[in-house]
Amino acid sequence: MNNKNSGVRQGVTGVTSTVGNLTGGLLDTVGGAVGTVGRGIGGTINNTTGTRMVGNGLANVTNGLESGVHTVAKGVEDAGKAPGK
Numbered sequence: 005m006n007n008k009n010s011g012v013r014q015g016v017t018g019v020t021s022t023v024g025n026l027t028g029g030l031l032d033t034v035g036g037a038v039g040t041v042g043r044g045i046g047g048t049i050n051n052t053t054g055t056r057m058v059g060n061g062l063a064n065v066t067n068g069l070e071s072g073v074h075t076v077a078k079g080v081e082d083a084g085k086a087p088g089k
């Protein structure tokens with residue numbers, strides 16, 4: 005019975021890990037894109053207006069979003085890992 009439970013557990017963990025890695029990777033990609041776009045738009049605003057407050061503020065907000073999404077993505081990926089791996 006233990007071997008059967010172990011096999012089922014490994015199968016479920018494999019599926020969960022795959023879904024977690026896929027979801028985490030997609031979230032990380034979206035977060036990175038948001039951060040990159042925010043920094044680009046922030047730089048454009050700074051260069052266009054000559055003032056740094058608005059552009060830097062936008063970049064800081066999107067950097068925070070990028071960091072938060074990265075943390076969530078890592079948590080999603082880690083959730084599917086088997087204990088000790």
